Amino acid sequence: MAADVTPMKTSAEQALSAAYAAARKTLPGKGAIATLREQAFERFEARGLPHRRVEEWKYTDLRALMRDMAPLASAPDAAAKAKAKDAGKLIAGVETRRIVFVDGVFAPELSDLTPEPGLTIGSLAERLTKGNAPALGTAFATDDVAVALNTALMGDGAVIDVAAHARIKKPIHLVFAGSTPTSSFVRSLITIGEGAEVTLIEDHDSGEAQVNAALELIVGDHARVDYFKLTQAQGLHVASLLARIGADARFNTFAYTAGSPLVRNQSFIRFDGERTHGGIRGVNLLRGKDHVDTTLLIMHAKGHCESREQFKTVLDGESHGVFQGKIVVAQHAQKTDAKMMTRSLLLSEQAEADNKPELEIFADDVVCGHGATAGALDPGLKFYLMSRGISDAEAEALLIQAFIGETVEEIAHEGIREALMNAAIAWLRARAA
């Protein structure tokens, strides 16, 4: 019974292979880039889509969940571009520099490309065609299959360079708009120079599209970076953050996911220099049959860094929330201070939360901890609020708001903080209605 059998390919796996075979000649980039694609594709071919026996994907069985692959997106037409103007409105009140992608393709005419000293913005497709993307694939080494598929099939994405000591005024808002039920493989490459300061927003408002997104982020020493990942996706959405952070940096991430049936957000973050502070946070709002998976791999490769991981998930209906957080402290990363907390609030008997925090510590002088809770609203709290005249629905909303507020409050950017809190409140109202 222990024989190692190769399972039959699912129709999605066959479609992915066929899509690659058909597109490999026309995908941007030759030479080294074509080789990179080929190697990545071989990794996928050898292992297939990740399934429940792959530890990192245990709770999100992509092989079972991905029934089919939508056809690769073609270049968007005028109608698709017109529609994209309304995408990314979750933070509509915040003044940002919008860089828009439609069905995975850069739309310069919809993007704010006003020159700013120290800031270079370009398209990955163009860079690949010119063979000019030396940092590609270097942010974080992983053999994850979703990342491999992205590398094999990457079409376009943002390439952003922030020069050393530049202070970018407005948040850079990457809007990934989807107009059709097609597949796109977007890959972005962002390098932040030493001592630079920038706020980045990766905003997926992708409609019915199937999206496999990967964003490589290389942060220099002394830099300050706030990175947001916003997800509203009706189609299958798999996103990977691949980040490498230098010394003495401040690095905060915040993920907000709501109204999305099937999401896997995976973050691979390597603290690669000493004395860096990291805050890795997020809020997920689930209802119906939504399935949202947050998976973190936090590598403390150097000592004297501090990281705080905090995730809150609200689950209604028959939704399923997954949190897997792994903190690895390398042997020489002494004085690491890492604390991870995940809390799930279950609003229905049918909702399910799986929390799996893990620590792997090879150093002996560290302070690390993790915690995970899952539970319903406290009926005593609810009665207290109702006994003051607050309605059932409003009492619940207030308590849920308080639950996620603790995490949202950590966002330094006032406009984004308020916009996300308001978005969450709107979600709660819609739920109660």
Place this chain on the structure above:
Amino acid sequence: MSLLEIKNLHVEIESEGKKILNGLSLTIEKGQVAAIMGPNGSGKSTLAYVLAGKPGYEVTEGDVLLDGESVLDMGADERAAKGVFLAFQYPVEVPGVATMTFLRTALNAQRKLRGEGELSTPEFMKLVREQSAALGISQEHLRRAVNVGFSGGEKKRNEILQMAMLQPRLAVLDETDSGLDIDALKIVADGVNRLRSPERGMVVITHYQRLLNYIVPDVVHVMAKGRVVKSGGKELALELEAKGYAQYVEAA
């Protein structure tokens, strides 16, 4: 018409089927302050919860009328809007909800249920400043999450502040004296006394006579085994203090 009329009330704890109130009858008139005393386990707190509409209690017989209208089918929020207020024995902590937000949400929710308009921000701020100052509650406390990190006395004062803001018709104070030192007790009692009015009834539940030196009741009811076994004037409290509850428990 009486403000509150409790008629032959029988109550069980839903999950256990355990009977707590056994045919309790009690009337509170407008303007009256009634003390309810009794030993542990006599059903005093259950009565308070049932009046406020806490889930988990089943009324198997009897009725509770506020201004002649039964409240038993009303949710806790509706009862609050009708003017029922419960000052909790153990006020709960509500992390993440600022006291100020809580007060405002509660006040406006009640006004909305009564078909009244919301208070404007300046009106609300004026009211909350006046009432909190009278109770010695700082503005800093109002910014903090409800009861989180408050001392026992601060929590009880916060209950009285809520009562003062909400101006109920019927206030039920459940062991408001428990856990208070004498200075805190005086502040709380002063707060309660300021709210005495010809239109408002109060039910002061207490185990000890001490509180009644500061909140002088018009009438005292003694509870034992889930019903009222003796009623009298304020001197009844002193008698209980001297002789204990034993005679009533046995009689019940």
